[in-house]
Amino acid sequence: MPILQANNILRKFGGLVAVNDLSFSMEKGEILGIIGPNGAGKTTVINLMAGTLGVNKGTIEFKDEDITKNAAYIRNRKGIARTFQIVRPLENFTAIENIMVGALFGKGDKLNEARSSAQNICNLLNIKNVNKHVDELTVLELKKVELGRALAADPEVLFLDEIMAGLTSDETWELIDIVKSLQKKDIAISVVEHIMKVVKELTDRVIVLNKGQIIAQGPYEEVSENKEVIAAYLGEEE
Amino acid sequence: MRKNLIILLLLIIALTLPLYTGVYILHIFSSILIFLALSLSWDMMLRTGQLSFGTAGFFGLGAYASVLIVVKMGFNPILSLLIGAIFSGLIAFILGFIVLRLREIYFAITTLALTHVFSVIIRNFSDFTGGASGTILANAIFEGDPVKIYYLILIVAVLVIIISEVFKRSRIHYAINAIRNDEITAKSSGINVFKYLLFVFVVTSAIQGLVGAVYAHQYAFVNPESTFSLNFLLLPIAMALVGGIYSTNGPIIGALLLGLISEYLKLIMPYGHLIVYGLIIVFVVLFLPRGIYSTIHNKLLKSNIIGGDKNANTASK
Numbered sequence: 001m002p003i004l005q006a007n008n009i010l011r012k013f014g015g016l017v018a019v020n021d022l023s024f025s026m027e028k029g030e031i032l033g034i035i036g037p038n039g040a041g042k043t044t045v046i047n048l049m050a051g052t053l054g055v056n057k058g059t060i061e062f063k064d065e066d067i068t069k070n071a072a073y074i075r076n077r078k079g080i081a082r083t084f085q086i087v088r089p090l091e092n093f094t095a096i097e098n099i100m101v102g103a104l105f106g107k108g109d110k111l112n113e114a115r116s117s118a119q120n121i122c123n124l125l126n127i128k129n130v131n132k133h134v135d136e137l138t139v140l141e142l143k144k145v146e147l148g149r150a151l152a153a154d155p156e157v158l159f160l161d162e163i164m165a166g167l168t169s170d171e172t173w174e175l176i177d178i179v180k181s182l183q184k185k186d187i188a189i190s191v192v193e194h195i196m197k198v199v200k201e202l203t204d205r206v207i208v209l210n211k212g213q214i215i216a217q218g219p220y221e222e223v224s225e226n227k228e229v230i231a232a233y234l235g236e237e238e
Numbered sequence: 239m240r241k242n243l244i245i246l247l248l249l250i251i252a253l254t255l256p257l258y259t260g261v262y263i264l265h266i267f268s269s270i271l272i273f274l275a276l277s278l279s280w281d282m283m284l285r286t287g288q289l290s291f292g293t294a295g296f297f298g299l300g301a302y303a304s305v306l307i308v309v310k311m312g313f314n315p316i317l318s319l320l321i322g323a324i325f326s327g328l329i330a331f332i333l334g335f336i337v338l339r340l341r342e343i344y345f346a347i348t349t350l351a352l353t354h355v356f357s358v359i360i361r362n363f364s365d366f367t368g369g370a371s372g373t374i375l376a377n378a379i380f381e382g383d384p385v386k387i388y389y390l391i392l393i394v395a396v397l398v399i400i401i402s403e404v405f406k407r408s409r410i411h412y413a414i415n416a417i418r419n420d421e422i423t424a425k426s427s428g429i430n431v432f433k434y435l436l437f438v439f440v441v442t443s444a445i446q447g448l449v450g451a452v453y454a455h456q457y458a459f460v461n462p463e464s465t466f467s468l469n470f471l472l473l474p475i476a477m478a479l480v481g482g483i484y485s486t487n488g489p490i491i492g493a494l495l496l497g498l499i500s501e502y503l504k505l506i507m508p509y510g511h512l513i514v515y516g517l518i519i520v521f522v523v524l525f526l527p528r529g530i531y532s533t534i535h536n537k538l539l540k541s542n543i544i545g546g547d548k549n550a551n552t553a554s555k
Contacts, residue, residue, distance in 0.1 A: 052422060052425070072426050073425050073427075073428050073429055073430050073431070076425075076426055076428040077428045082426055084422075088420050088422065088423040089423075090419040090423060090424075091419055092418070092419055093412075093416075093419075100412060101412050101416050101424075101427050102427050102428070104409050104412050105409075105427055105428035105429045106428035108428075111408065111409055149423075149427055150426075153427065153428055
């Protein structure tokens with residue numbers, strides 16, 4: 001039984017249909033890759049599922065409950081967390097305080113519980129400079145703080161929007177290992193990625209978006225051979 | 239430890255002030271404490287990222303509510319102060335559903351407009367409110383006893399300081415700081431943005447209502463012109479900016495400093511004091527944009543003279 005399911009969701013921005021009649025589902029302990037060329041609607045799908053944006057049509061179900069009308073903060077409390085493509089740290093907080101926010105409001109921790117939850121997450125993600133302000137952190141540390149804040153809500157579904165972008169090869173491998181360890185905790189994870197190495201390494205299943213619709217799905221090896229997918233990425237052959 | 243000592247010392251000075259000063263000094267400090275409370279309440283709303291220009295409006299509503307309930311219904315004056323607070327809080331609660339949908343300059347302008355709307359409504363309900371000429375109480379509170387009035391205002395100011403510190407040390411601090419920083423991140427992290435904004439708006443408006451009520455009972459008189467005066471907006475803002483925003487200590491320092499300087503300047507150059515007053519504000523905004531408290535605090539932190547008070551450091555960022 002899928003934990004999160006989108007049924008024929010549609011979202012327009014003015015005249016542009018960003019996500020068009022899209023249906024897909026996520027399973028516990030599964031890593032789903034969402035790929036597609038620029039402007040395919042990948043980030044919009046995350047925004048719709050996390051409630052950052054509302055759908056124009058269609059429904060979203062989480063554990064058999066219709067959450068289409070739920071605001072983002074309610075979905076987060078229910079167990080859907082996300083990171084942002086361009087990291088959005090809370091700049092007047094330290095690393096650990098950023099993560100505490102997720103524990104305080106996403107999970108509903110008390111203040112003293114939140115600090116220890118956040119410390120546990122820092123240990124898990126190997127964040128060392130917990131008391132540094134976010135403007136003193138490296139790109140990798142910022143990405144980890146972003147991931148940490150999402151994890152602090154104790155989610156059952158996690159959306160990672162291009163979390164590997166801008167990292168060196170070593171840093172990418174470190175994060176891949178972390179995401180794989182999360183999979184073992186039975187979290188349903190969805191990654192939007194442009195780096196195919198990461199998609200190949202991480203995902204159990206991939207959906208390929210183009211112009212807001214799914215044009216192919218299946219294991220990465222299968223999808224990467226698909227003619228329509230190659231055409232969407234590279235353009236049609238003459 | 240040293241911090242607690244300073245607080246204790248200030249509290250002792252504040253409590254014993256009537257023993258060794260005259261009516262004039264007491265009056266100055268009463269007025270400084272009034273503005274201190276307003277300044278802190280304005281800053282508490284600013285911590286959510288919302289710049290409110292409604293301070294004078296809720297101050298005036300509280301003043302009118304408490305005076306009218308005494309004059310028209312014979313309420314106990316002390317109890318009427320609470321009515322002033324509750325009334326302002328209630329109006330803020332109702333209006334909050336509309337104005338808190340707005341952000342940035344739109345929120346600021348709308349709250350400023352509300353101040354004007356309140357005063358126009360009161361001016362036009364002249365049968366009940368006394369219209370443009372206002373309403374006079376038969377007696378000032380405590381028969382105008384300056385010592386008792388000073389202690390009343392001191393209690394109110396300490397109460398507001400305590401509320402501000404509770405805000406800083408509880409989950410409210412994390413919620414409103416997150417909202418100020420990035421509303422989308424806040425929403426995605428489980429924060430009910432509207433609920434927190436409404437809560438802070440109602441609490442700060444109730445404080446402004448309470449302060450307005452106390453002020454009105456001190457002078458035994460309300461009228462639209464003076465009760466909704468923009469002084470109750472601009473001076474508190476100036477004090478918070480000079481002292482340092484997003485903190486409890488900043489507005490306290492700002493209120494004491496500007497309050498004392500303006501009194502002194504009034505003595506040496508009547509009316510000219512406003513020019514110097516303005517220059518001080520311009521100087522601080524240009525050269526100490528974080529305010530006096532934050533600037534000094536950060537300098538001390540960097541040179542490790544004082545320990546890591548993380549909250550205060552966070553606040554000044």
